[in-house]
Amino acid sequence: KNQVEQSPQSLIILEGKNCTLQCNYTVSPFSNLRWYKQDTGRGPVSLTIMTFSENTKSNGRYTATLDADTKQSSLHITASQLSDSASYICVVSETTYSGGYQKVTFGTGTKLQVIP
């Protein structure tokens, strides 16, 4: 069964500090991996997408890495801000198509709290 596991479940850091969130997956065959940010009471919003050939991708203070061999991804947040407080969800897509839909598997997320 395809699975996406994220760690840690929750994290508290001081404003200005860096942090790294982890995502391990067993989804196969792999197509792409997205990191979503979900603010409290809001819907998830895509931060980055990683394909098989990409190792690193940045979006401002967010940097995602992908190791397709070990099936691991990380999301690194630099110089954290209070507005980074949110849940971060790892979403992995398969290349197989079910009725034309590229199946996705969601992680349960890491809840990040940035405190002053």
Added chain:
Amino acid sequence: DAGVIQSPRHEVTEMGQEVTLRCKPISGHDYLFWYRQTMMRGLELLIYFNNNVPIDDSGMPEDRFSAKMPNASFSTLKIQPSEPRDSAVYFCASRVSNTGELFFGEGSRLTVL
């Protein structure tokens, strides 16, 4: 574009009542998804539509749940009768292609007493 629009944002109802959640996808998006989010299970796919046609409803938990998409700009998720275990946040999402980014609405928080 205003994004995916869901209503109501919050719904509190009593067990046994009918609940209808509504969604307006982003114009031009041909895929529409309904998800349920709980603390224990995270985001779960309930059903998805392609060009208004239901493609896969295997995630719908029971016959009490039904979804329709009468046209490209509107979809409903209905629960009848509702039960306390249905309490969750229900998200609608749309995307323009089979492999594109999912755009989520703000969600409908349902509480069944």
